[in-house]
Amino acid sequence: MSGIKLTRRGFLKTTGIVGGGLLIGYVAMPGDNTPAVIPEAGAIAPNAFIQLTAENKLVFYSPRDEMGQGVYMGLTTLVAEELDVSPVDIQVEFASVHDAYRHPEYGVQGTGGSSSIRVHYLPLRQVAADTRALLLNAAAQDLAVPLSSLTTDNGHIVSNGNTYPYSDFIATADTMELPVGSPLKAKADFKYIGQDIARNDALAKSTGTAVYGVDIDLPDMHYALVSRSPVAGGTVVSFDDSAARAVNGVTDIVQIDSGVAVVAKSFWQAKKAIAALSVTWDQPALADYSSALIKADYQAAIDSGEGDSKSEGNIEEGLQLATKQVEREFWTPYLAHTPMEPVNAVVRIANGKAELWAGTQGPSTARGLVARHAQLPVENVTVHSLFSGGGFGRRTCLSHVSEATQVAVATDKTIKLLWTRENDVQNGWFRQASIMKVHAGVDSQGLVTVWDAARAGGDLTPHSISSLLPGAFASSPDWVNSMTVSALENLYDGWIIDGGGVEGLVDDYDFPNKKLRHTSVNHGLPLAPWRSVGHSFTAFAKETVMDELAEQAGIDSIDFRKRNLQGNPRLLGALEAVEQGLKDWQLAEGRHIGIAAHGSFQSYVAQAAEVSVEKGKIRVHRVLCAIDCGQVVNPAIVRGQMEGAIMYGLTAVLYGDIQIENGAVKESNFHDYKMLRINEAPAVEVIIVESDQPPTGVGEPGLPPVGPAVANAVYRATGERLTSMPLQPA
Amino acid sequence: MIEFTLNGKLVQSHDEPDTPLLWVVRDSFKLKGSKFGCGMAQCGACTMHIDGRAQRSCVMPVAAVVGKSITTIEGLGTPDNLHPLQQAWAEQGVPQCGYCQSGQIMSAAALLNENPNPSEAQVEAAMAGNICRCGCYPRIKTAILTVAEQSQPGAVQVAIPMPVSEEV
Structure with missing residues (x-):
């Protein structure tokens, strides 16, 4: 663990845009x-x-x-x-x-x-x-x-x-x-x-004619699969490829930065060969850690009371004004992105020029990575972008492009490099895990008087920068990149708070006295933005505590939020739209409603979830979702993104939990890393709030409220406040 | 050599017999509509019809389909000659990333072949093997039920109003 720095510094506001893009934007690019x-x-x-x-x-x-x-x-x-x-x-x-x-x-x-x-x-x-x-x-x-x-x-x-x-x-x-x-x-x-x-x-995607990276088929193309260290950051000590080489169709076995690549004429041959390959790894410190130990480190970090902090107003005064107080701690685990199309890249290098076919969230970085590993000027690299079979933040990380280029260079072949689902779940980048703590108080008028919040966990930005830099500056030496990343890690660990870890935790409501504290903890598991980034977990803490404060104050959970949203008219408007919509809902016996509201990516979303709990199993029947995203360009797509974000969020709420055992990810495929399926999917009603404001985001903002809305409904059903994701009623 | 019928045509595969049907269809017969999602029959992105039944082709050795009739998304319908499900999918804007949709549609088509008038619960049961990470489930359900309704005897055949641009 990278230590809990005791330095206390002034707060520098950082926004939670996809890791570090702004930073690179300021640097002159060719x-x-x-x-x-x-x-x-x-x-x-x-x-x-x-x-x-x-x-x-x-x-x-x-x-x-x-x-x-x-x-x-x-x-x-x-x-x-x-x-x-x-x-x-x-x-x-x-x-x-x-x-x-x-x-x-x-x-x-x-x-x-x-x-x-x-x-x-x-x-x-x-x-x-x-x-x-x-x-x-x-x-x-x-x-x-x-x-x-x-x-x-x-x-x-x-x-x-x-x-x-x-x-x-x-x-x-x-x-x-x-x-x-x-x-x-x-x-x-x-x-x-x-x-x-x-x-x-829609037509191409309903007839199998839309072309994704995985569909590219070039003359004499070979498949490459890579054996990577089960513990992130591990390096190859030695490998025995005698059995793998004996597999029919195998043409090359080469060592690359991330591991050992097997090249064969067909996917199936490469798959059989990779199973026959034996690699010995030099494991990093992460290998000594399992989930329980990692969580204990997070607990120690948040309990230390140390880290960077920022405050407004006066916390002591706020506590004195409070007639009721709530103090809660929350845990949210690491998550994988698991887009339906596992990442892949096709690279062809010939006559001093290179071409890449891939669906990515960063084609210019991808071009730089090909140039770097093929040792070509970026002008000699052409990127053919294609439909991506899901992104969710995963396709901001492009190590598969580096891998494909390295294999193409080493073998002098046209390469399609494909990550299997097991690679995707175990060897990728993850949503950061977090412990969050909120201590809040409410006065006799139902107004929040104090909001003292803290989070301990990994910093996203150094990871994002480390994956962007080699592609953004294709010819900069590796040591410059690693020095930059290590400088950034130090910067975030004790000097500034990474927005991607705390965004949304002290926001939205009229908190007159508030404080945000952050303690960085890093065990070396690679981190990536995951749909809605920090909001994907901060909303859970914030909206659960708001719900509990409402209860303490003896005020209806919607009324209570409304009272404290006077300075945030657009989130108030979304919440009022949900309140209005709920009037048409008839609740069946055993069903309960939970509320949450959260702003992210400059949009404002409120949700109500209708839930029942039977024999410890949560069933989400319906979700009502209101969004104010300014001027709407295509209402059907806005509704679709709300539906989709709710389903993506529910997978995390009900199942998502990447477990670490001796530094390696335990889960491997959809049988043990479960996804929400159609028989568990709630009906979703979407209300789009009329607005003349300029348009804002819709891909992510639908996600953050669903977790706390369900958790708050579960409380009504069982009387139990669940504070760990995934939600598991006793 | 392994012989089977692919979208109505007799074909011969020279792939190793343990090669999963998915990769034979995608790489030897160049039909890319069926997708690789998990490789262990967990997600349904590779769903094809084998003698009319929806099956996961990522775990089906090509040797196991000797003499059988395989239908893929390309054999179900084309952009110029859409299967009613494909039409409903496009009109209702079901796909987002779209990657799982070939498999979803193949599962739905097999369901409607067997049971032209499924209940909502039967739709859910038949489609539970197909994962969609974009969460298009509500629209998938609506699209299937709409097609089922329209195919019923006595059903008024109203084209689903396709919200296309206004032609002024």
Whole structure:
């Protein structure tokens, strides 16, 4: 354990965006001088995002990746609105890696933090509006009519009752300058934004024709599987590959940074060979730890009272004002992401150029990793982004790209490297485990007077930076990267609080006197952002204590929250929407309702869960979910993300628990790392709160409230406050 | 050599006999719609029909399907000739990441072949072997029940209103 530092320092506010992107954003990155899109013959590409072909086909180059969250449709809708073309008529391509496609806040080309619609809402519309203005200018010139006499309609210019495809004006548009700052449509004029339009990727995904990384098949491609240290950070001492080499179809067995790779003509041959391989590992300190010992370290850390802290108001005064107090401690375990498509990468290197095929949350980092391991300049690496079979934060970590490149270099073969489900559960990156403590008080008016919270656990940012750096700076030496990461670890351990570990713990409500303390504990298990990051566990502590305070104060749990949300009108609004919706609910015998409200990723979500507990088994029957995410681009996708986040959250609430035994993950596949199934899935009702605010996140904010909503319902059913995840009633 | 019928065509596999059917179909016959999810019949992403029954192809040695008839998602319907379930899936916006959906649809199709009018509980029982990490379960259930309802004798055949863009 990296020690509990006794240093007490001022609090530096850090936000919980997907690990460390901001930091890299501030560092000068090498620029791209080549055009982002080279138009086909007869076409124009007035900017990096749009191409108009001679056949009047509009192509949109999506700067963000699609892993289920719906940007493929959502971002296309933004462009469609201002281009005045139906989004379903636009052909969508995943962008190549280029400066033009960098995330405006993260600095790298990445997807995460429920940010895509929020950060692209105006810029992408502007690009499309300028493109439409260019076509109008060209049409006015070609048709020799005043610009003001022209309008557009679904990919056509309308002049005097005649319609002309946009493509009629390509030649002239190509000679004109692209207008800037063209006016954007008013909300009242929206045709597509805000409409329930069926997703443009649904047909491909219902017919088996959508292409994922795992589907790439190249001539002479070989499969690679890797034997990795069962304990994270272990290194190869020696290996015996005699039996593995005897397996039919095996062509190469090579040592790489992460372990020993077996290369064969087919997946099945590689699978048989990896089972026959014998590797001896040098195990790191983590090998001495099992779950109980790790938890004991966390307990010692939080009990020490040490760490970094920040406070507002006066805790002592707040305690004196309180007529009732609640003090609770919470445990939330490590979790794996388990996207349905295990991570994989296809790498081909030939004639000084490399190509990568993969679905990732960070194609620019992926390009850098290929360049680093193939020892090529980044300009010589092409990334083909594909649909991702789930992300949830897992595809921000790209060691599989490094592995595939190392194997391709070592064997001089085109390689498809695939992680098995066992690799995915045991060898990856994990949601950080946490102990949290809240000591809070309420006065006779039902107002919270004090909120003193603490968390002990791993710091996410150094892990995220360590996985990003080698790809972000493809040619920087390894020692520079490890020095940077170790400096960061020290920084977070005693100097600043990692936002990803505490976000949401002291937020949302009008706490006049509040304190946040953090103690870093690190055992070496790699950590990654996991859907909703810190909010995925802080909401559990916060909303359970709020529920208990309401009970102590003798006030209904919704009323109590409302009283303390006067400074947070949007979360209040979401909660009131749930209150309203509940009026239509008839509760069957034995069913109980639990409430939770939590803001994350600039969106506001309140939920009610209807639960029964029979023979110690929790059954979640219904969830009512209200979200205020500002202007909605596609309501069907917003509802889908709420439904999905609730189901993803419920897997963690009912089952999720990565156990460590002698440093290794005990669980291995879906038989012992259980997932929520359809027969356990609640019905979900979603209320979208009307809003004129700019759009905000929907991929993650639906998750945090579901855990505490269920736990609070279980309390009503059993009288027992459950404070450990997964929830296990006595 | 192992001979079987794949989407109506007689085919010969030269893969080793213990190779799971999933990899034979994906890599030797280049049909990529069926997915690898767990490799131990736990998640259903690889579901195919073997003589009409939904089976997990990731644990089915190709030698075990000699003479049998295999249907994959590609044989169920195509973008131009959709199976009613595929149509319902697309119209109701069931898929999110989409990776598990071929398996989901194959399980649903086998269910409706056997029981054209399943109850909600029967849908849940038949679909419990298919994991969806995106949590599309409510929409999967609705899509199956909608198709079942429409296929009933006397059912009014109303196309599900597809919320496509307004054509102005």
